[in-house]
Amino acid sequence: xxxxxxxxxxxxxxxxxxxxxxxxxxxxxxxxxxxxxxxxxxxxxxxxxxxxxxxxxxxxxxxxxxxxxxxxxxxxxxxxxxxxxxxxxxxxxxxxxxxxxxxxxxxxxxxxxxxxxxxxxxxxxxxxxxxxxxxxxxxxxxxxxxxxxxxxxxxxxxxxxxxxxxxxxxxxxxxxxxxxxxxxxxxxxxxxxxxxxxxxxxxxxxxxxxxxxxxxxxxxxxxxxxxxxxxxxxxxxxxxxxxxxxxxx
Amino acid sequence: xxxxxxxxxxxxxxxxxxxxxxxxxxxxxxxxxxxxxxxxxxxxxxxxxxxxxxxxxxxxxxxxxxxxxxxxxxxxxxxxxxxxxxxxxxxxxxxxxxxxxxxxxxxxxxxxxxxxxxxxxxxxxxxxxxxxxxxxxxxxxxxxxxxxxxxxxxxxxxxxxxxxxxxxxxxxxxxxxxxxxxxxxxxxxxxxxxxxxxxxxxxxxxxxxxxxxxxxxxxxxxxxxxxxxxxxxxxxxxxxxxxxxxxxxxxxxxxxxxxxxxxxxxxxxxxxxxxxxxxxxxxxxx
Numbered sequence: 001x002x003x004x005x006x007x008x009x010x011x012x013x014x015x016x017x018x019x020x021x022x023x024x025x026x027x028x029x030x031x032x033x034x035x036x037x038x039x040x041x042x043x044x045x046x047x048x049x050x051x052x053x054x055x056x057x058x059x060x061x062x063x064x065x066x067x068x069x070x071x072x073x074x075x076x077x078x079x080x081x082x083x084x085x086x087x088x089x090x091x092x093x094x095x096x097x098x099x100x101x102x103x104x105x106x107x108x109x110x111x112x113x114x115x116x117x118x119x120x121x122x123x124x125x126x127x128x129x130x131x132x133x134x135x136x137x138x139x140x141x142x143x144x145x146x147x148x149x150x151x152x153x154x155x156x157x158x159x160x161x162x163x164x165x166x167x168x169x170x171x172x173x174x175x176x177x178x179x180x181x182x183x184x185x186x187x188x189x190x191x192x193x194x195x196x197x198x199x200x201x202x203x204x205x206x207x208x209x210x211x212x213x214x215x216x217x218x219x220x221x222x223x224x225x226x227x228x229x230x231x232x233x234x235x236x237x238x239x240x241x242x243x244x245x246x247x248x249x
Numbered sequence: 250x251x252x253x254x255x256x257x258x259x260x261x262x263x264x265x266x267x268x269x270x271x272x273x274x275x276x277x278x279x280x281x282x283x284x285x286x287x288x289x290x291x292x293x294x295x296x297x298x299x300x301x302x303x304x305x306x307x308x309x310x311x312x313x314x315x316x317x318x319x320x321x322x323x324x325x326x327x328x329x330x331x332x333x334x335x336x337x338x339x340x341x342x343x344x345x346x347x348x349x350x351x352x353x354x355x356x357x358x359x360x361x362x363x364x365x366x367x368x369x370x371x372x373x374x375x376x377x378x379x380x381x382x383x384x385x386x387x388x389x390x391x392x393x394x395x396x397x398x399x400x401x402x403x404x405x406x407x408x409x410x411x412x413x414x415x416x417x418x419x420x421x422x423x424x425x426x427x428x429x430x431x432x433x434x435x436x437x438x439x440x441x442x443x444x445x446x447x448x449x450x451x452x453x454x455x456x457x458x459x460x461x462x463x464x465x466x467x468x469x470x471x472x473x474x475x476x477x478x479x480x481x482x483x484x485x486x487x488x489x490x491x492x493x494x495x496x497x498x499x500x501x502x503x504x505x506x507x508x509x510x511x512x513x514x515x516x517x518x519x520x521x522x523x524x525x526x527x528x529x530x531x532x533x534x535x
Contacts (some may be wrong), residue, residue: 033491051455089456091449102450105253107457154458 001158001189002048005059009043009214015042020057020215025191027157030184032200033193034235035211043194044211045160048191049081050074057081062157062240079107082151082188086163090135095144096122097131103153121149125179141172148179158189164224165196173199210236257467262474269475276479279336279432279484280516283425284487287508288422292501297414304379304410306372306388306402312340314368314396322394323370329387331378336371340364349396367398371373381411429519432479436523438473444531451531468528469521476520480513 002025009018018040025031035041045061046052050066059066064077090099100118109117109145122128126240127146135143142166151159161180163174177199199209210218210233219231229236262269319337326335338346348358354534372391376381384407388400391486403443444451453465504512 022487049456072461073457078456083456089453090451091453102453103457106454106463108463150453187364195306 001025001028001061001187002191003046003058004047004056005060005061007047007059008053009040009052010055018029018047018054018211020056021211021214021216021221023209023216025158025189028183028184028187029207030190031192031204031207031209033191033209033211034195034197034200034239036235039197039211040214041211043214045083045191045193047160048158048160049083050077055065072223078156079154081146082156082159083089084144084147084151084159084164086166088135088140088147088167090146090150092135092142095132095134096127096138096149098118099135099146101178103150107154109153117153118149121152124152124183125149139172140168141175144172145179146174148176152183156188157249158167158191159183161190161192163194164192164217165194165199166228180197197235197239204240208236208239252469253462254466256304258470258474259445261467261471262420265446266423268442269471272435272475273478275483276432276476276516276520277482278429279435280318280480280512281486283428283432284425284483284504284512285490286421286428287512288487288491288501290417291504293417294414295405295502297410297417298390301379301414302376304372304374304384304402304407306384306386306391306400308370308394308398308429309367309374309401310398311368311398315440317370318394319370322391322396326370326372326391329390331374331383332372332379332387333375334373335515336373338369338371340346340366342496343368347437370397370499383409391397405519410411426479429515430521432476432516433519434440436475436479437474437527438522439475440468440527441531442525443471444468444528448531464532465525468524472520472524472527476518476523479480479520480516482510483516484513527533 004021004023007018007021008016011015021040033041033044039244043052048061050059050061050064050069053066058231061077064073064078064080066112067140069077069109091102094102097118100121102115104114104117105111119128122131125148127142127145127149129134130138130146135146138146144167147164148159159180164180167174168176173196180190180192200206208218208220209216210229212233218229218236220236223229231237294325323335323337326332341364343482344358344364347366351358370391372387374387384402388402392400451464460477488503494501
């Protein structure tokens with residue numbers, strides 16, 4: 001589904017945002033991606049969405065390669081990848097339904113199919129009652145649900161969440177996270193970039209990837225069973241052992 | 250998808266009518282200058298064309314020229330593709346014409362024992378062939394006939410005429426391109442502002458996988474409308490100026506229909522090209 005093969009991303013003159021990163025997310029898998037600010041989480045997600053291209057190495061998403069896919073074809077990948085953000089990125093002055101409909105309209109969905117699909121998507125995220133509500137009237141949790149509904153508009157195969165619960169209170173965070181899990185249970189791969197160590201700690205069954213200074217320093221899938229993470233992966237160590245290591249937030 | 254582009258373009262025009270209006274006005278000002286130069290250039294062209302139509306080669310014949318040779322020469326010169334007509338003017342016709350054209354010398358002409366004016370072949374070139382090279386070439390061919398005494402075509406003033414025409418053409422083309430570029434820059438700036446105002450929408454469109462063509466199209470339409478409106482306004486201003494000049498100064502001709510259509514379509518084309526440039530730059534940056 002998503003494959004990083006020795007991926008390096010450099011932003012001259014700042015240096016490397018990602019350095020020789022390799023991992024594989026399978027179809028229907030759920031994974032957390034954690035790391036301090038500037039560790040390369042957002043760059044990883046942008047590379048999957050092909051908003052960026054790697055400086056070196058290859059990113060493969062649902063059969064599309066970052067090396068062989070031209071800029072003219074990138075839209076094909078983006079329709080397979082739903083993307084939600086901490087700041088929701090909804091269009092102001094429009095209703096919840098209009099925000100979701102916009103994604104369908106601009107990707108060529110026939111007019112007659114838009115309204116029923118918007119109703120279904122808003123129902124899926126638990127916002128049927130907010131169909132005609134302006135986004136300004138919605139709570140943070142509701143706005144994120146609208147953003148998720150929009151991300152699902154083109155039936156993607158993978159959902160990327162970039163600190164999607166970062167602006168939400170505990171209750172809204174749980175609600176949004178439960179929704180994302182439901183979506184994952186329906187077969188969609190999810191890669192959730194987050195700082196929220198409590199959220200990760202509550203779900204030890206979910207695969208954990210940690211980035212530090214652009215390098216993949218921990219992957220729970222390849223880690224030796226029973227051996228706790230070391231200081232090289234401080235957040236994973238803190239999450240799995242409760243020990244605050246060097247560089248913990 | 251086209252319906253979406255049209256609706257978005259109309260919505261954009263409604264959302265920021267002042268911006269679009271100001272852009273169209275500024276474009277109109279730039280194109281108005283082009284229009285004024287167009288009128289001047291067209292009138293210069295008309296004036297030069299009427300002068301140019303009188304350009305002809307006159308081959309003066311020897312008094313002992315045989316009629317059969319002259320008729321044969323006249324036929325051969327007529328067969329040159331660039332030649333429209335070769336007219337034989339006899340000595341008598343030359344004298345009669347001189348009496349009409351130069352009445353102040355009436356006494357001189359009436360007291361003559363012998364007609365001093367030579368017969369001649371007046372050679373007119375086809376329109377489009379009245380260039381200096383062709384004139385010189387045909388004059389040279391006429392000069393080769395043994396019955397031809399001398400050939401004249403006013404080399405000096407023909408050279409000046411063609412120089413004037415070249416200067417006129419170059420000035421019009423240069424100013425047209427310069428002010429056309431000014432118009433294009435104005436449109437590009439306006440479209441960049443419009444693109445910037447809609448950056449959130451564009452970013453969502455890219456996020457969900459809209460094709461670049463769909464993102465660009467409403468802006469191209471907006472640019473075309475701005476350019477078209479500017480061109481129409483410039484045309485109206487140019488027409489008004491023409492009417493004022495004709496009423497109070499002197500009679501001049503207005504632009505021909507083909508120039509008007511080309512000018513208005515160029516306005517729309519400038520709008521599309523300038524918008525395409527502005528959107529392309531923006532999409533590359535985000």
